[in-house]
Amino acid sequence: MSKKIKKRKEIAKILQEPKGMHDVLPVDEMYWSRIREVVSEISEGYGFHRIETPLLEFEELFQKTVGESSDIVAKEMYTLKTRGGDMLALRPEFTASTMRAYLGHSLGRLGQPQRLYTFGPVFRHDNPQAGRYRQFTQANFEIIGGQNDPVYDAHIILLSMRFLDILRIKGVSLRINSIGCRVCQPAYRRQLQNYYKSHEKELCADCVRRAKTNLLRLLDCKEQGCVKLREHAPNILDKLCVTCSAHFKSVIEYLDELKISYVLDNTLVRGLDYYSRTVFECVIEAEGREFGALAGGGRYDYLAEFLGGHATPGVGVAVGIERVIGVIKAQGIVFSSKQKKMVFVVHAGEMAKKKAFRFVEEFRRAGIYVKESLAKDSLKAQLKFADKEKARIALIFGQREIYEGTVIVRDLENSLQETVPLDRIVEEIKKRLK
Ligand SMILES: [Zn+2]
Ligand SMILES: [Zn+2]
Incomplete structure (x- = not known):
């Protein structure tokens, strides 16, 4: 080898x-x-x-x-x-x-x-x-x-x-x-023992052993011979x-x-x-x-x-x-997971990325379901991912918007977008996701 x-x-x-x-x-x-x-x-x-x-x-x-x-x-x-x-x-x-x-x-x-x-x-x-x-x-x-x-x-x-x-x-x-x-149970066991003793030759090897140690288990053996034998075994319910x-x-x-x-x-x-x-x-x-x-x-x-x-x-x-x-x-049973309404944070540029990272955490703490792909730098790739994740809203942190203290809110269902001041954004998102 x-x-x-x-x-x-x-x-x-x-x-x-x-x-x-x-x-x-x-x-x-x-x-x-x-x-x-x-x-x-x-x-x-x-x-x-x-x-x-x-x-x-x-x-x-x-x-x-x-x-x-x-x-x-x-x-x-x-x-x-x-x-x-x-x-x-x-x-x-x-x-x-x-x-x-x-x-x-x-x-x-x-x-x-x-x-x-x-x-x-x-x-x-x-x-x-x-x-x-x-x-x-x-x-x-x-x-x-x-x-x-x-x-x-x-x-x-x-x-x-x-x-x-x-x-x-x-x-x-x-x-x-x-x-x-x-x-x-002891009386039943004795009966069962007598019954199986008279049929010992028909039992499988495991059951011959079990007859001495775990007698009741003879009843649930899957071997054909044993299955057949139990048909005439004494019934516990009668005893x-x-x-x-x-x-x-x-x-x-x-x-x-x-x-x-x-x-x-x-x-x-x-x-x-x-x-x-x-x-x-x-x-x-x-x-x-x-x-x-x-x-x-x-x-x-x-x-x-x-x-x-x-x-x-x-x-x-x-x-x-x-x-x-x-x-x-x-049986092909599927459990539908309720699709939670989600915002997706997108950034353009290094400074915006830092801001976006901070706001993702703010959304989390405000109880907003949020996802991001901050490690991807291409805007197109990020939006594609947001689409795949079935996000309702994309928040776009752009270079210009950061200077102005704003962020773009894009509704991914109808592609309408609006610029919102950063200090009002958490409130605004909560309102929109309701
Ligand atoms: Zn009893
Ligand atoms: Zn058996």
């Missing part, structure tokens, strides 16, 4: 993002700013308060809550040992951190339940595929504390569906299930205890009341240790479940106890922002 080619290859490598990481470019700003707007619209409308937790947490936090046997902890966590010898992990999700913060700061004292939301990156060393990254963004909404009232489950599901609806995403289907509680059954029925009744349609899906288990009772996912029906859920969540009434806290009910949802944006693009 020639030196030149080698060098070029080195440069190409250094310009790449690490596998599964991605730059968000200005061309996607429309989507991200709309998403941020919707996050704040939803949080305000449904009464959630922002909480920010660190990117790094003790590895143990996730081992104890998400669970050692979950894919997230077993295979996907980014961990590191600090110089001080602590074992930390880049957060693979938000719920455990939010509960840690809730307990650690006794947030329950401020009133219960607390409605908390987070927005930011999470990290999973997963196999990157369409819409799936190793660093991705989640918006989480959690209701923690108070009663484990089914109305809160419905509240979380409602806002999840509303979130996707505001973004005008079509074909969203709600899948919902109950995975029971400490009373009824719920009276309390879980009443709780689930009540969640469903709230959804009926809200006219939110849903699919009962007894193969939906979510695979994290902290879930109990309600679990749900918002998926795009047309594309099947291969694209992954846009949002998913459920109830986690035992999570606080995993962290040594008092029994504290909780229910929440995580929205996968990159997946949502992927669907928005695939």
